[in-house]
Amino acid sequence: MSVRPTRGEGEQNPDPRIERSRRVIQEATVDELAGVGYGGLRIESIARRAGVGKATIYRHWNGKQDLVESTLAMIKEDMVAPGEGTVRERVTSILTWLASYLTDSRASSVMPALVSAAQFDKSVAQFHFRFTSERRQAMIDLLSEGVQTGELRSDLDAELAAEMLAGVLFYRRLMTDRPFPSEEVGNLVATVLGSADRADALTI
Amino acid sequence: MSVRPTRGEGEQNPDPRIERSRRVIQEATVDELAGVGYGGLRIESIARRAGVGKATIYRHWNGKQDLVESTLAMIKEDMVAPGEGTVRERVTSILTWLASYLTDSRASSVMPALVSAAQFDKSVAQFHFRFTSERRQAMIDLLSEGVQTGELRSDLDAELAAEMLAGVLFYRRLMTDRPFPSEEVGNLVATVLGSADRADALTI
Amino acid sequence: MSVRPTRGEGEQNPDPRIERSRRVIQEATVDELAGVGYGGLRIESIARRAGVGKATIYRHWNGKQDLVESTLAMIKEDMVAPGEGTVRERVTSILTWLASYLTDSRASSVMPALVSAAQFDKSVAQFHFRFTSERRQAMIDLLSEGVQTGELRSDLDAELAAEMLAGVLFYRRLMTDRPFPSEEVGNLVATVLGSADRADALTI
Amino acid sequence: MSVRPTRGEGEQNPDPRIERSRRVIQEATVDELAGVGYGGLRIESIARRAGVGKATIYRHWNGKQDLVESTLAMIKEDMVAPGEGTVRERVTSILTWLASYLTDSRASSVMPALVSAAQFDKSVAQFHFRFTSERRQAMIDLLSEGVQTGELRSDLDAELAAEMLAGVLFYRRLMTDRPFPSEEVGNLVATVLGSADRADALTI
DNA sequence: CGCTAACCGAGACGGTACGTCCCGTCTTTAC
DNA sequence: GTAAAGACGGGACGTACCGTCTCGGTTAGCG
Numbered sequence: 001m002s003v004r005p006t007r008g009e010g011e012q013n014p015d016p017r018i019e020r021s022r023r024v025i026q027e028a029t030v031d032e033l034a035g036v037g038y039g040g041l042r043i044e045s046i047a048r049r050a051g052v053g054k055a056t057i058y059r060h061w062n063g064k065q066d067l068v069e070s071t072l073a074m075i076k077e078d079m080v081a082p083g084e085g086t087v088r089e090r091v092t093s094i095l096t097w098l099a100s101y102l103t104d105s106r107a108s109s110v111m112p113a114l115v116s117a118a119q120f121d122k123s124v125a126q127f128h129f130r131f132t133s134e135r136r137q138a139m140i141d142l143l144s145e146g147v148q149t150g151e152l153r154s155d156l157d158a159e160l161a162a163e164m165l166a167g168v169l170f171y172r173r174l175m176t177d178r179p180f181p182s183e184e185v186g187n188l189v190a191t192v193l194g195s196a197d198r199a200d201a202l203t204i
Numbered sequence: 205m206s207v208r209p210t211r212g213e214g215e216q217n218p219d220p221r222i223e224r225s226r227r228v229i230q231e232a233t234v235d236e237l238a239g240v241g242y243g244g245l246r247i248e249s250i251a252r253r254a255g256v257g258k259a260t261i262y263r264h265w266n267g268k269q270d271l272v273e274s275t276l277a278m279i280k281e282d283m284v285a286p287g288e289g290t291v292r293e294r295v296t297s298i299l300t301w302l303a304s305y306l307t308d309s310r311a312s313s314v315m316p317a318l319v320s321a322a323q324f325d326k327s328v329a330q331f332h333f334r335f336t337s338e339r340r341q342a343m344i345d346l347l348s349e350g351v352q353t354g355e356l357r358s359d360l361d362a363e364l365a366a367e368m369l370a371g372v373l374f375y376r377r378l379m380t381d382r383p384f385p386s387e388e389v390g391n392l393v394a395t396v397l398g399s400a401d402r403a404d405a406l407t408i
Numbered sequence: 409m410s411v412r413p414t415r416g417e418g419e420q421n422p423d424p425r426i427e428r429s430r431r432v433i434q435e436a437t438v439d440e441l442a443g444v445g446y447g448g449l450r451i452e453s454i455a456r457r458a459g460v461g462k463a464t465i466y467r468h469w470n471g472k473q474d475l476v477e478s479t480l481a482m483i484k485e486d487m488v489a490p491g492e493g494t495v496r497e498r499v500t501s502i503l504t505w506l507a508s509y510l511t512d513s514r515a516s517s518v519m520p521a522l523v524s525a526a527q528f529d530k531s532v533a534q535f536h537f538r539f540t541s542e543r544r545q546a547m548i549d550l551l552s553e554g555v556q557t558g559e560l561r562s563d564l565d566a567e568l569a570a571e572m573l574a575g576v577l578f579y580r581r582l583m584t585d586r587p588f589p590s591e592e593v594g595n596l597v598a599t600v601l602g603s604a605d606r607a608d609a610l611t612i
Numbered sequence: 613m614s615v616r617p618t619r620g621e622g623e624q625n626p627d628p629r630i631e632r633s634r635r636v637i638q639e640a641t642v643d644e645l646a647g648v649g650y651g652g653l654r655i656e657s658i659a660r661r662a663g664v665g666k667a668t669i670y671r672h673w674n675g676k677q678d679l680v681e682s683t684l685a686m687i688k689e690d691m692v693a694p695g696e697g698t699v700r701e702r703v704t705s706i707l708t709w710l711a712s713y714l715t716d717s718r719a720s721s722v723m724p725a726l727v728s729a730a731q732f733d734k735s736v737a738q739f740h741f742r743f744t745s746e747r748r749q750a751m752i753d754l755l756s757e758g759v760q761t762g763e764l765r766s767d768l769d770a771e772l773a774a775e776m777l778a779g780v781l782f783y784r785r786l787m788t789d790r791p792f793p794s795e796e797v798g799n800l801v802a803t804v805l806g807s808a809d810r811a812d813a814l815t816i
Numbered sequence: 817c818g819c820t821a822a823c824c825g826a827g828a829c830g831g832t833a834c835g836t837c838c839c840g841t842c843t844t845t846a847c
Numbered sequence: 848g849t850a851a852a853g854a855c856g857g858g859a860c861g862t863a864c865c866g867t868c869t870c871g872g873t874t875a876g877c878g
Binding site for chain 6: 626627629654655656657667670675745751
């Protein structure tokens with residue numbers, strides 16, 4: 001947890017320098033994370049890049065871990081809204097976003113750092129696993145909805161399907177040097193959920 | 205590349221102290237990696253744990269990266285042989301091993317470290333991706349064999365299926381705190397390849 | 409020089425808060441100086457002890473050096489008036505006061521700090537040497553008066569005698585852990601000036 | 613006390629780098645002390661001036677105080693031997709050396725720093741007072757010898773005379789900007805001990 | 817079997833980054 | 848306008864490791 005968490009809406013005007021410091025430091029942190037990863041992160045580099053004193057970082061966060069956690073939480077805010085349409089369309093939309101997020105986004109380069117840090121840092125782990133869990137649950141809910149409405153075949157294991165869909169994307173991002181291209185998401189969805197025009201005949 | 209690469213079989217007797225030093229240092233490295241990850245790795249800790257001088261490590265490897273790479277290559281040797289039986293059985297056997305490898309093995313705890321290091325270290329990346337690729341290709345070959353012999357349905361996309369199978373396991377290991385249990389590998393295989401007794405009716 | 413020097417008597421009423429701030433800050437400064445010396449002086453400690461904001465100190469003084477200088481000048485005001493009686497009595501009286509000043513006074517504990525600071529700080533040096541010089545000149549004048557009136561022997565070197573008298577006291581204060589006891593001042597004066605009853609026989 | 617005190621004669625060859633490091637660091641320390649005093653001393657400045665890593669200083673000393681103490685002890689070694697001749701000649705010789713030491717010597721500029729530090733630092737105090745005491749005792753012994761041999765008048769208070777002699781020199785060094793010139797030492801000695809050719813007529 | 821060269825542990829070295837403390841400046845809010 | 852509170856950029860603190868180096872003390876295996 002950061003020393004001084006983002007304030008609630010009801011509070012008075014704080015010193016605007018605080019806002020500014022937190023912002024420039026987090027921006028520098030994202031850049032550094034993307035460039036050298038969690039392990040290579042240097043507080044002094046962040047301070048230098050942000051043009052602040054090292055003490056200013058420690059004034060707002062308790063250390064590298066705290067800073068990274070809070071910065072990742074900030075990035076998470078950028079997450080897409082679900083969208084509209086059939087379940088199949090919404091699933092495709094979410095996965096397309098995820099694929100491009102893992103392919104292009106500056107923020108995505110912190111994912112490997114996060115995966116690694118989560119193994120050895122309790123609080124990073126909590127953040128990482130909770131965040132993943134939320135994303136996954138949203139997908140499971142969506143798939144369950146499709147099963148209930150009959151759009152998806154009735155014997156679909158929503159949980160396993162969700163893990164296969166996400167699994168392929170993360171496998172390609174983390175274990176290979178060829179991230180899953182967003183153009184092929186349609187193909188992946190068709191494979192896991194069955195193609196739309198033969199939905200009645202499909203088994204997975 | 206290590207300063208003194210593992211010798212081929214044809215070489216003369218080296219000083220046995222060298223052999224011993226390399227061994228105890230790599231053992232200590234595995235223990236440290238499992239305990240604190242790649243980022244937390246300290247050469248001095250390894251030296252202390254191995255009971256050797258720091259210089260002895262640098263005498264045999266060029267640094268942390270070189271040492272870790274060579275140590276991981278050593279671990280890789282432990283990889284299972286394919287086994288026998290039907291394609292479905294062999295696939296299940298490999299995945300069961302992989303699941304338990306990712307769940308239990310001391311060595312598995314270096315996987316997250318490897319994932320992270322691969323992003324920022326060219327040579328670790330090369331090692332990591334090549335190793336993954338070999339594993340994946342073996343699986344693809346196996347699935348293709350199944351398609352050709354008619355054991356698996358003809359429209360199976362071997363590559364995508366391989367990525368789904370492995371993807372679920374790695375997703376669970378890297379992105380969640382509940383690694384995929386080896387007991388459920390049969391279920392996973394049935395879902396992706398279709399259950400054996402209805403193989404003719406399955407589409408993936 | 410302090411930013412806002414102590415006002416002369418003719419000035420308008422200043423904000424009484426200013427007067428109060430200056431006072432409590434200087435009191436805290438004396439306490440800190442006595443406690444940790446010039447080198448260990450911390451502006452933040454003074455502010456905390458005085459119960460004022462750090463900025464308040466900088467509003468009235470330009471920094472540590474300025475604050476200390478102005479504080480020492482304040483202490484100096486406490487200096488004794490010469491007194492009355494024979495020259496020998498007045499000399500004894502002044503030295504007795506000086507001995508007890510160097511032995512007991514809270515303020516005396518800043519003397520070593522002053523000695524040290526004078527070597528490296530031009531303005532502290534000016535203050536320190538001027539103050540010492542005034543004290544010394546008063547003593548020389550007094551001794552010269554004694555020589556002229558015939559109370560002291562005619563070949564007395566007033567300047568050297570003054571330095572011997574003060575020298576012993578300061579030597580004991582600064583160079584040993586046994587300050588010169590005020591009870592023995594009579595003995596010292598007798599040694600340097602000759603004992604009163606044999607004044608005609610004495611040579612120094 | 614320094615972490616690794618100067619070794620005894622019987623020991624084996626140590627790493628010669630240790631000797632060298634201690635030397636260049638102490639040389640740099642003397643220079644810095646002379647330049648900025650004890651209060652202004654910066655470990656990083658010493659390290660920079662000596663061309664060593666900061667850690668090397670902490671490898672050999674426990675901190676600023678320890679380093680300064682050990683450095684002053686080193687300087688003390690340079691102290692003159694008593695010399696020969698009559699007591700009066702030897703006293704004059706010692707004081708002449710002390711006067712020039714306090715006037716010229718690079719090392720003398722650490723004296724004010726020492727005086728100040730002794731007030732607030734127990735171990736510096738011990739060193740400072742002990743050193744002063746040894747010097748003073750040597751002078752007292754010398755004067756006592758003169759009294760016993762009849763070279764000096766019998767009613768001389770050796771202790772007080774020693775303090776007057778040293779007192780004048782230190783008073784001039786520490787309390788004024790005009791250190792006592794070594795050429796006038798003869799005059800001072802004559803005043804305190806009586807001039808040689810009228811020794812029988814002298815008091816004090 | 818003894819010599820010599822390689823290998824070893826130990827740890828000093830010049831560095832870099834850590835997280836903490838204080839400096840002197842600057843900004844805000846309360847009175 | 849003055850004050851308390853405290854954020855800010857800067858820089859030194861003392862610690863922990865880095866990767867390099869030097870040192871004697873083994874130990875191997877060739878002569």
